[in-house]
Amino acid sequence: MTTSRLGTWVAHAELRAGLALAALLLFNALFTRGFASIELQDGRLYGAMIDILRNGSAVMLLAVGMTLVIATAGIDLSVGSTMALSGAVAALGLTEHALPPLQAIACGLGAGLAVGLVNGALVTFIRLQPIVATLVLLVAGRGLAQVLTTDQKIRFQSPVFDSLATGSTLSLPNPLLLAAAAALITLLLVRFTIAGLYIQAIGDNPRAARLCGLPIHRIHLFVYSVSGLCAALAGMLAAGEISEADVAGAGLYMELDAILAVVIGGTRLSGGRPCVVGAALGALIIQTLSVMLQMRGIPTEHGLVLKAVIALAICLPQAPGLARTWRRTGGLP
Amino acid sequence: VSGTQALLAWLSPRAPRLAGACLLVVIYAAARVTYADQGFGSLATLLNILDSSAVLGVIAVGLTFVIISGGIDLSVGAVMALSSVAAAQLLRLGAPLPIAVAGPVLGASLFGATQGWFIHRSGLAPFIVTLATMFLARGLSFMISLEPVAISSHGHGALAGVHMQLGRAWLRIGAVTFLLVTVAAAYTARFTRFGRAVYALGGSDEAATLMGLRVRGVRIGVYTVSALCSAIAGILLTFQISSGSHLEGFGLELDAIAAVVIGGTLLRGGAGSVLGTLVGVLLIGIVVTVITTYGMGTSSGLTKVLIAALLLGFIVLQNALMRVLRRS
Numbered sequence: 001m002t003t004s005r006l007g008t009w010v011a012h013a014e015l016r017a018g019l020a021l022a023a024l025l026l027f028n029a030l031f032t033r034g035f036a037s038i039e040l041q042d043g044r045l046y047g048a049m050i051d052i053l054r055n056g057s058a059v060m061l062l063a064v065g066m067t068l069v070i071a072t073a074g075i076d077l078s079v080g081s082t083m084a085l086s087g088a089v090a091a092l093g094l095t096e097h098a099l100p101p102l103q104a105i106a107c108g109l110g111a112g113l114a115v116g117l118v119n120g121a122l123v124t125f126i127r128l129q130p131i132v133a134t135l136v137l138l139v140a141g142r143g144l145a146q147v148l149t150t151d152q153k154i155r156f157q158s159p160v161f162d163s164l165a166t167g168s169t170l171s172l173p174n175p176l177l178l179a180a181a182a183a184l185i186t187l188l189l190v191r192f193t194i195a196g197l198y199i200q201a202i203g204d205n206p207r208a209a210r211l212c213g214l215p216i217h218r219i220h221l222f223v224y225s226v227s228g229l230c231a232a233l234a235g236m237l238a239a240g241e242i243s244e245a246d247v248a249g250a251g252l253y254m255e256l257d258a259i260l261a262v263v264i265g266g267t268r269l270s271g272g273r274p275c276v277v278g279a280a281l282g283a284l285i286i287q288t289l290s291v292m293l294q295m296r297g298i299p300t301e302h303g304l305v306l307k308a309v310i311a312l313a314i315c316l317p318q319a320p321g322l323a324r325t326w327r328r329t330g331g332l333p
Numbered sequence: 334v335s336g337t338q339a340l341l342a343w344l345s346p347r348a349p350r351l352a353g354a355c356l357l358v359v360i361y362a363a364a365r366v367t368y369a370d371q372g373f374g375s376l377a378t379l380l381n382i383l384d385s386s387a388v389l390g391v392i393a394v395g396l397t398f399v400i401i402s403g404g405i406d407l408s409v410g411a412v413m414a415l416s417s418v419a420a421a422q423l424l425r426l427g428a429p430l431p432i433a434v435a436g437p438v439l440g441a442s443l444f445g446a447t448q449g450w451f452i453h454r455s456g457l458a459p460f461i462v463t464l465a466t467m468f469l470a471r472g473l474s475f476m477i478s479l480e481p482v483a484i485s486s487h488g489h490g491a492l493a494g495v496h497m498q499l500g501r502a503w504l505r506i507g508a509v510t511f512l513l514v515t516v517a518a519a520y521t522a523r524f525t526r527f528g529r530a531v532y533a534l535g536g537s538d539e540a541a542t543l544m545g546l547r548v549r550g551v552r553i554g555v556y557t558v559s560a561l562c563s564a565i566a567g568i569l570l571t572f573q574i575s576s577g578s579h580l581e582g583f584g585l586e587l588d589a590i591a592a593v594v595i596g597g598t599l600l601r602g603g604a605g606s607v608l609g610t611l612v613g614v615l616l617i618g619i620v621v622t623v624i625t626t627y628g629m630g631t632s633s634g635l636t637k638v639l640i641a642a643l644l645l646g647f648i649v650l651q652n653a654l655m656r657v658l659r660r661s
Contacts, residue, residue, distance in 0.1 A: 075460075077464075122645070126648065126649060126652065127652070128648060129460075129600065131405070131407075131460040131464075132405075132590065132600060132648075135407075135586070135587050135590070136587065136641045136644060136645055137641075138584070138587070139584040139587040139637050139640070139641050140637060140638050140641035140642070142584075142634070142637070143633070143634040143635070143636070143637030143638040143641065144634065144638055145634070146633065146634025146635075146637070147634040147635050147638065151633075151634065253468065253471070256464070256465075256468045259464070269458070269461055270458075299475070299479060301472065301475035301476075301479060302472060302475060302476050303472070304468050304469070304471055304472030304475060305468075305469055305472030305473060305475075305476065306472075307468065307472075308465045308466065308468040308469035308472060309469065311465045311468075312451075312462070312465045315455075315457055315461060315462075315465075316455060319455035319456050319457045320455075320456035320457075
């Protein structure tokens with residue numbers, strides 16, 4: 001495979017993200033005590049790096065869905081709330097309505113799909129700015145979850161949820177396999193279907209896409225639905241991990257992680273080519289940062305500052321104002 | 334025919350604001366009829382609504398400038414929480430009251446100015462930058478204290494208790510501050526050079542630049558005003574809950590946007606008013622009071638869902654009105 005063929009699969013930004021992840025892992029392996037050790041017990045792997053893969057899965061799922069939305073020059077702020085809502089719906093299905101686990105999961109995913117469809121409808125039919133439309137769902141989604149659960153945490157017992165969130169297959173954590181599968185499906189979709197082409201076209205130039213007669217409404221509904229579904233899956237993982245639907249805490253502030261992962265992965269916030277692999281790598285970078293802070297005794301909450309600064313720094317090269325200045329002064333491209 | 338045209342010309346820019354005002358009157362009347370026997374509609378209830386909406390109100394008034402200028406500021410709730418925690422922590426460390434109040438307010442203004450400069454200089458979309466600064470401000474308040482900080486200062490307590498007796502009703506410091514900020518902001522928006530420049534910038538960025546307006550200064554100005562108001566709201570919050578807490582203000586940015594939009598300010602900028610925002614804040618205040626005080630369940634979730642629905646309804650209404658008016 002020549003480099004140009006390779007280039008159609010892996011964008012430069014994705015290579016950069018991969019290198020950054022490798023550098024971050026190397027730094028930690030050398031300088032953070034206990035980071036590199038991996039043990040095999042009862043057919044399961046344990047260690048900091050496995051934790052990164054396991055706990056990073058939720059962000060990875062969110063980021064994969066968010067990649068498509070951002071590629072259409074949109075954004076989805078509601079993913080964290082969708083996690084809480086779908087977790088609550090599934091937990092209520094298990095406890096109040098005594099549904100079998102698979103049906104409960106289907107209900108949870110249905111809730112996520114519904115949120116996504118509402119987001120898409122607001123953006124495409126009412127022409128709301130994506131940031132406002134999804135901000136509405138960010139607040140209303142968690143509010144609805146609070147109403148449904150009357151502000152209570154809902155405990156449940158379910159082996160299916162346990163194995164989904166904490167189990168392993170072939171000594172790899174199940175959440176990781178789930179996230180990887182979602183990423184693979186999305187990647188194939190972006191690369192090999194006409195929908196992928198349309199998504200990129202809308203992000204590159206929305207006006208031209210509309211004038212060409214692309215099915216804008218359907219594409220918008222589709223990308224926000226995918227994002228909602230991915231968020232719902234992440235919600236199942238979050239609920240399964242603690243056998244509890246925690247409406248107040250599930251997915252809180254995770255929209256930043258997801259957006260940051262997508263941006264690190266090389267998808268431009270102004271829309272255009274979706275970098276699915278990059279988003280998955282970006283999610284791992286963020287999780288590595290979180291674990292690193294934890295192992296070095298820095299409270300997770302302080303990490304918010306670091307993440308916000310990184311987000312702004314990564315956006316800078318995309319900034320039109322600075323690009324103009326650099327062109328003028330002959331500095332960086 | 335010319336009479337109708339003149340009426341339409343007068344209505345067209347004011348239609349969204351009038352819709353908000355009409356809804357306010359309807360909801361107020363409905364609540365008054367339904368809950369008259371429980372005291373709704375007395376001066377005391379009204380002043381209470383004014384006082385309890387003060388935090389949201391001051392933020393929304395500041396945000397109005399940003400939205401009129403064509404931008405958006407998602408960091409308002411986080412900046413409010415940050416300044417409340419900062420004020421509480423300063424008091425706990427033994428700083429005198431004036432410093433504990435002025436420090437966070439000045440700091441937040443600087444934060445806002447930097448944010449405005451950054452948005453202008455980089456050309457990045459305001460929502461991206463303010464989304465990042467929202468998390469930055471939340472993170473900073475976590476760094477100041479992971480737990481809510483209780484305030485036990487006597488001076489602070491005394492200031493929080495300041496009130497004016499109006500018959501059997503109390504006019505508290507929150508309500509007074511809210512009204513003062515609103516009046517000052519309304520004056521600034523309507524009668525000063527800065528105010529006019531804000532409208533011009535929202536109408537068309539390019540035209541404002543070509544006209545020779547100092548766009549950078551105006552943009553820095555609106556984000557400074559927004560952060561300044563958020564910080565004042567943070568101080569008011571410490572008066573209400575006698576502590577500084579980073580747990581507060583989650584989702585407040587949506588409430589503030591809702592208040593501004595219900596008040597008839599267009600999300601795409603260029604049109605709107607501070608007094609309209611006052612209408613929006615009062616509307617939300619009445620809805621929240623009715624839900625929390627007069628039965629209908631105490632869940633904060635229900636309030637959130639209702640406010641989100643109100644916001645959506647008004648945006649749809651605005652779009653429809655604009656379309657109809659443009660056609661005629």
